[in-house]
Amino acid sequence: MGKVVLVTGANSGVGLALCERLLSDDAQLQLCLACRSKQKAEAARQVLLDSHPKAHVSLVRLDVASMRSVLSAAEEIRQRYDRLDYLYLNAGIMPSPQVDFSALYKGLFSGKAIHMFSTGAGLLTQKDTVTSDGLQQVFATNLFGHFLLVRELEPLLCQTDHHSQVIWTSSSNACRSAFSLDDVQHEEGLEPYSSSKYASDLLSLALNRHYNSQGLYSSVICPGLVMTNLTYGILPSFIWTLIMPLMWLIRIFTNTFTLTPYNGAEALFWLFKQKPESLDPMVKYHSLTSGLGNSYTQTRKMDIDDTMSAALYQKLLELEKRVRKKLKDEDSKCTK
Numbered sequence: 001m002g003k004v005v006l007v008t009g010a011n012s013g014v015g016l017a018l019c020e021r022l023l024s025d026d027a028q029l030q031l032c033l034a035c036r037s038k039q040k041a042e043a044a045r046q047v048l049l050d051s052h053p054k055a056h057v058s059l060v061r062l063d064v065a066s067m068r069s070v071l072s073a074a075e076e077i078r079q080r081y082d083r084l085d086y087l088y089l090n091a092g093i094m095p096s097p098q099v100d101f102s103a104l105y106k107g108l109f110s111g112k113a114i115h116m117f118s119t120g121a122g123l124l125t126q127k128d129t130v131t132s133d134g135l136q137q138v139f140a141t142n143l144f145g146h147f148l149l150v151r152e153l154e155p156l157l158c159q160t161d162h163h164s165q166v167i168w169t170s171s172s173n174a175c176r177s178a179f180s181l182d183d184v185q186h187e188e189g190l191e192p193y194s195s196s197k198y199a200s201d202l203l204s205l206a207l208n209r210h211y212n213s214q215g216l217y218s219s220v221i222c223p224g225l226v227m228t229n230l231t232y233g234i235l236p237s238f239i240w241t242l243i244m245p246l247m248w249l250i251r252i253f254t255n256t257f258t259l260t261p262y263n264g265a266e267a268l269f270w271l272f273k274q275k276p277e278s279l280d281p282m283v284k285y286h287s288l289t290s291g292l293g294n295s296y297t298q299t300r301k302m303d304i305d306d307t308m309s310a311a312l313y314q315k316l317l318e319l320e321k322r323v324r325k326k327l328k329d330e331d332s333k334c335t336k
């Protein structure tokens with residue numbers, strides 16, 4: 001049996017491009033697309049089978065923002081496979097993004113304009129909501145649902161005879177100043193996306209500290225600035241059409257404008273080829289693209305530390321306990 005790979009948010013953008021690249025590299029792969037929409041997942045599967053007719057591509061219904069959905073998807077995955085070699089935690093949202101025009105104005109004259117445009121750091125705010133589990137939507141989607149998934153898939157990921165990799169699609173937008181241990185869900189602020197991505201950097205480090213001895217290794221990547229549904233949500237489409245030539249021009253001067261999902265998936269694919277025990281838990285792997293359009297992966301040290309990472313991990317374990325209890329209580333109320 002070939003390697004088993006599961007990708008969340010596999011039906012579009014960077015996730016779908018990654019799937020294409022994985023199948024082009026390894027025809028034996030058992031690829032599982034974990035998506036919230038059955039219809040979109042089937043369409044993505046068809047796209048992949050059109051270019052790789054003999055590929056093994058299966059689907060699992062997973063809404064990472066719903067803890068019930070995570071538990072039932074994990075159960076299905078445990079029944080279907082007896083190992084999991086790669087778990088790509090890629091699904092993510094940036095709801096109702098707004099450009100902070102005063103930050104934009106200041107950024108333009110601070111010499112940080114390109115960094116600001118390519119990462120959105122300090123430039124974008126979002127409107128968050130609360131899920132039916134009582135969690136902040138961005139936190140639940142980008143971080144906590146994935147954390148619960150890892151915990152549920154431990155038996156497949158932690159095996160003595162081989163190593164497994166958990167790979168998070170984080171972002172350069174991850175920023176220490178947007179995150180607080182006193183408000184891990186980011187209920188108070190206006191940058192839940194940045195907070196959730198910073199939390200995923202911290203969590204990846206904690207997973208390494210806890211699970212490396214059991215054969216599980218975790219890494220984080222940034223795909224660069226990629227034109228996907230997520231980025232098209234930031235500005236009206238006519239503005240994107242107007243500035244697109246400028247974006248391609250800027251790419252000559254900055255390597256973080258990866259722009260295409262194929263190039264954005266570079267670091268995700270690069271990690272697929274690495275021995276996990278050789279990876280550095282303190283770095284982020286960046287997909288970059290040269291002015292001539294060649295993509296490559298580069299490491300950059302993250303602004304994280306073990307103390308903060310361990311504290312977040314503890315908080316997530318406590319929250320997991322509360323969420324599991326809430327679901328159990330709801331179940332027992334229903335059966336009464």
Ligand SMILES: NC(=O)c1ccc[n+]([C@@H]2O[C@H](COP(=O)([O-])OP(=O)(O)OC[C@H]3O[C@@H](n4cnc5c(N)ncnc54)[C@H](OP(=O)(O)O)[C@@H]3O)[C@@H](O)[C@H]2O)c1
Nearest residue numbers: 009012013014036063064065091092171225226228229230
């Ligand atoms: N594009 C960029 O410039 C950029 C930069 C840095 C990081 N990223 C990260 O890259 C990752 C992929 O995003 P993308 O740019 O490829 O955007 P995208 O095309 O919008 O892909 C996001 C994927 O996540 C899925 N998703 C969202 N909420 C979900 C949920 N509750 N349960 C299951 N799946 C869910 C989406 O499914 P639906 O189709 O059903 O919505 C979609 O498949 C995200 O984590 C994003 O934060 C992107």
